Amino acid sequence: MMDISLISASYQKSSARASTRSWHRSTSALALALVALAITLQPGVALAQTADADQKVQGEDIIVTGSRIARDGSQAPTPVTVVGRDLIQAAAPENLADFVNQLPQLAGSSTPRNTNLGVTSGQSGFNSLNLRDLGVARTLVLIDGRRSVGSSDQRGLVDINTIPQKLVQRVDIVTGGASAVYGSDAVAGVVNFITDTKFTGVKSEVQGGITRYGDDATYQASLTAGIDFSDRRGHLLFDAEYARNEGVSAVNRDWGKTGYQIINNPAYTATNGQPQRLVATSVGFTNIVPGGIITNTKLKGTTFGPGGVPTQFNYGSVVSDPWMIGGDWQASNSVVTTNALDPATKRYNIMLRGDYEFSSSLHVDASFSYSDSLTVNLCCHEYFLGNLTMKADNAFLPTAVAQQAAALGISTFSFGKFLTDLPRFGARLDRQVYRGVLGLNGKFDALGIGWTWSAYGQHGEAIIDERATNVTNTARFLQAIDAVRNPSTGAIVCRSTLTDPTNGCVPFNVFGTGVNSPQAAAYLLGEASRRQKLTQDVVEAQISAHPFSTWAGPVGIATGVEHRVEKLSGTSDDISKTGGWFAGNFLPTNGSYNVTEEFAELDVPLAKDLPLASLLNFNGAVRFTNYSTSGAVTTWKAGLVYSPIKDIRIRVTRSRDIRAPNLQELYQAAACLNNAPVFNPFTGINDTARECSTGTTNLKPEIANTTAYGIVLQPRMIPGLTASVDYYDINITDGLITYARDVIVNNCFAGLQSYCDAVIRNATTGAILQVNRVPFNAASQVERGIDIDASYTRPLSDIVASWPGAVTLRYVGAHYIKNVLNPGVGLTSDLAGNNTSAGVPSWRHYITLAYNSPAFTGTITGRGISAGVYDNSFIQCTSGCPTSTAANTTINNNQIPGAFYLDLAATYRFRTKGSKIEVFGAISNLFNRDPVPVSRGPGFLPLVATNPSLYDMLGTTFRFGIRASL
Structure with missing residues (x-):
């Protein structure tokens, strides 16, 4: 110094x-x-x-x-x-x-x-x-x-x-x-x-x-x-x-467009000597593209391009969901790198x-x-990593795909998509x-x-x-993407409008790019504020x-x-x-x-x-x-x-x-997630609880x-x-x-009272009702x-x-x-x-x-x-690797x-x-x-x-x- x-x-x-x-x-x-x-x-x-x-x-x-x-x-x-x-x-x-x-x-x-x-x-x-x-x-x-x-x-x-x-x-x-x-x-x-x-x-x-x-x-x-x-x-x-x-x-530099990523090795087993993780380039998602991709059923891999034209997705040579190497990796990577490099x-x-x-x-x-x-x-386009559930009778689903779904007896399917028809969300x-x-x-x-x-x-x-700008209202979005034809007029409307004609819902098309009107976007977008x-x-x-x-x-x-x-x-x-x-x-x-x-000092x-x-x-x-x-x-x-x-x-x-x-650690307002699965060691069964992240004065x-x-x-x-x-x-x-909710519950079960203060249980059945994630x-x-x-x-x-x-x-x-x-x-x-x-x-x-x-x-x-490493506990190897463990994970390249x-x-x-x-x-x-x-x-x-x-x-x-x- x-x-x-x-x-x-x-x-x-x-x-x-x-x-x-x-x-x-x-x-x-x-x-x-x-x-x-x-x-x-x-x-x-x-x-x-x-x-x-x-x-x-x-x-x-x-x-x-x-x-x-x-x-x-x-x-x-x-x-x-x-x-x-x-x-x-x-x-x-x-x-x-x-x-x-x-x-x-x-x-x-x-x-x-x-x-x-x-x-x-x-x-x-x-x-x-x-x-x-x-x-x-x-x-x-x-x-x-x-x-x-x-x-x-x-x-x-x-x-x-x-x-x-x-x-x-x-x-x-x-x-x-x-x-x-x-x-x-x-x-x-x-x-x-x-x-x-x-x-x-x-x-x-x-x-x-x-x-x-x-x-x-x-x-x-x-x-x-x-x-x-x-x-x-x-x-x-x-x-x-x-x-x-x-x-x-945006990340408008060549170095940001290589698809550099760590993925789990799909070929890894505990005894085959391969590393559990792979550092690779040309890596992209398997479950999300700009126009949308069906991620399950026999329609898996059906994607939708400009105007909603369906095509078949190329999954590449190595697939480790949600990642893959090669194939159509750039389809997802090109959207991921649209976030701001410097605000x-x-x-x-x-x-x-x-x-x-x-x-x-x-x-x-x-x-x-x-x-x-x-x-x-500006951050990025809103995304759904294969976690949207779409109905096969959706009015925007291209006819050829809808007919194929009907022939296969498919009524719903999982769907992933970047919402590129909407502006990027961000912060102000x-x-x-x-x-x-x-x-x-x-x-x-x-x-x-x-x-x-x-x-x-x-x-x-x-x-x-x-302010979070250009963010979608989740309730409106889920209504808007569930689009059907009005049996009386033949017009495409939200399914909810059939039972509530004055709800103002504007249908939104998730199949393809460039397929939505400004009115459809305006219905979804708003601004979160604090x-x-x-x-x-x-x-x-x-x-x-x-x-x-x-x-x-x-x-x-x-x-x-x-x-x-x-x-x-x-x-x-x-x-x-x-x-x-x-x-x-x-x-x-x-x-x-x-x-x-009160303080004092002596020299x-x-x-x-x-x-x-x-x-x-x-x-x-x-x-x-x-x-x-x-x-x-x-x-x-x-x-x-x-x-x-x-x-x-x-x-x-x-x-x-x-x-x-600090004030956040002491008084942070409870942000809660409903229906969080948690194992209850007191009863030996799984409970569904409310998880709330909050501050505490304890x-x-x-x-x-x-x-x-x-x-x-x-x-x-x-x-x-x-x-x-x-x-x-x-x-x-x-x-x-x-800590995560499971750690808090397990520490309570071990007899640590400070953790039990964060776990709310049913007094009669012992079921876990709520876990407070506090510091x-x-x-x-x-x-x-x-x-x-x-x-x-x-x-x-x-x-x-x-x-x-x-x-x-x-x-x-x-x-x-x-x-x-x-x-x-x-x-x-x-x-x-x-x-x-x-x-x-x-x-x-x-x-x-x-x-x-x-x-x-x-x-x-x-x-x-x-130079450094990804993690000091990782073991670098490409063959003859020991069994990977949580304490010592094997990886093909640990060098940075x-x-x-x-x-x-x-x-x-x-x-x-x-x-x-x-x-x-x-x-x-x-x-x-x-x-x-x-x-x-x-x-x-x-x-x-x-x-x-x-x-x-x-x-x-x-x-x-x-x-x-x-």
Whole structure:
């Protein structure tokens, strides 16, 4: 992980200056109830990033992310990776999250490209961060050290799109638990966005981009203005942004049209030595095509083309229902790949901020921000995988087929179809976020000690309008496809109309393509909707000081209190409440909780400037938390920093962190499925029960114990070089997980009362009436890995005195050694090295080579991942295979290649009278490398034949723009 000194701008006028800017970050821990100063302290506020600002803080104590005590950053026990504004601007990303997600410490984040199919879940179109691939809910996102209202979905995740992108000065990534310092959700760490609250002048930026295929066009514009007043005691700031992405409405790339899929091997037996699963290309469905296919009876394989013309389907050489290899595989594949590759998005961000220093004892800041983010996503055509039951007397059935059915005595048959006569269904999500913050801080003297205090109050609201567009009303659809001829008029009508002539049903023809009128489509289509409101109120106060000194330096203390209230309320359309749409069926969630926390931190220098002890420092923190839903819990953190000599620093931390259940896990409204089959172990017979997925308040926080060891090298004999290596071990217990209904029932039968609470049985007969699929604190997870961060900066004047600028080479790497998930019931799996959407690669790399001078900056970036597998438990073989088991499935190809992408960026600066202008450009995926094919089979639709979380799907992208400042 990176030493915080690396946030300095890549251009340094001297290596000695770079060394003195050695800022480190600290996350601290240890039970310190030591001070009963129940006042409060200040969150990790910004530390300057630019070279000029660096000069102002040299020799002063600063506050670094992960700690609430001002100190020399070199004493921080916990590593921080820092992304400075210069690097962000050089890359000119479409949005800030795209850039941050390239860093190896993040994996599995939610992005518009990997959530674009989340129509029913309401998760399409937002950017939320995932540290360590431990889950987006276990990463805490802060803005200037303060919490922000959630804005993504019912989980309350912060959408990075809502943060003022162009005002961000740097991003601090604390990889390691930080719950004792910042509270719940920091199991994997903290991502803190530091904004430039002291900007003065006027600056603007206009940027545009497009792929080499002429799609996914992007447009951005921003304006920032800041002014000092009252002899610089006050400051006003305004920032506004507009960004738009046209998206890519289909998988219109050759790599997405190969029919790459995993299927079950139809020839497999337990003794014939063949693999149970096959990875293959040219794979398509056997039970669905655009015009429809009969999937049973002696009419099996009859398909219907344009205008309803019947033909015989070619099943190919290998058939493993619902899949096949070869034959007419493209008939289904061509429709599957019509889903959007990248959704269209549009967002507006506005922020107003003012601050005023009344005296050294009182400084006031107030800010208001508003964000409106709109995502429009096209998913796919509605589909029925052979599960429609059609009657042979259907009036739309071609005469030849109807006669054949009559001759064979066939009255009904199973049918599969893509509804290509209807527009693709999709999602439209509008997220509006309001956030107001009032902050106070100052200094005072008491008891002969200089104290620093701060307090802030925040109110945030997110209004989320979710719509599933162009979805069919299930009841109307089933009526419309059951078409007959009116015996009186001979006209084709819905069968239901014969007994209810005024029901308005418009018959719909499923036999063929291009066979339906706009009126037939209009009768079926509608829009599922849900409107939700997330509210967050936070009040925090804190105080810190250095009340006394040891012989090695001043001792720092900090303490404070925080109170937070989270609420979620919503409504949805009436049809969704009954599950009456093909997709969507949104249910509103209503609930709230509050939490009160007391925290304290201690920083003690133990040795300084001794032989073999240039520095020895202890840092500890403790937080006492009381949730209205789950009661009290304590988190803590302890760390040591030891430098035998100034060139070497060793750091060790141990922490206990938590993640409390979110509003969705607590209060999700019951989404129920009737007639769910379930085996009743109490009676030994099968029951038909109601299955409901819902939240529950019978949950407690997840617990994570984290241990980290690291070493930082800054050799004086090689000025400009800083390197760090950190090992971490995270052990999560009481992890939240939702089980299938059979698992819940079996655990109840085993005598576990918490599971019996989710099973409703008939008091007399013992029959299972309902199973509630609720989350349980039953999973555990262990992740171990190594982080590497190394940087070397060399001013070119060291080589030739007249050469301007400097060259910086930086490597950031993450090695995921182990990521073992134990669901509590069933098989344990190691997700490290699993390159599917369920896991994380063994290695992630990020390399930059940058030249920076006053007039020009050029950057070459390499980003890559190691090769991996589909599943670490799979056994790869093509012959002589052992018997396949649930624990060790055999497969003919378990390999997924890695990838490496090169990006280029350049900025040229020139000055005019009173202004500075920058012209910049960037090229991503320079060599247009296609994504590696990754199958989701055999139980999933092959909607995107790769892993969008790891591989670049868009190809080469060009971005150009101009910045101007006064």
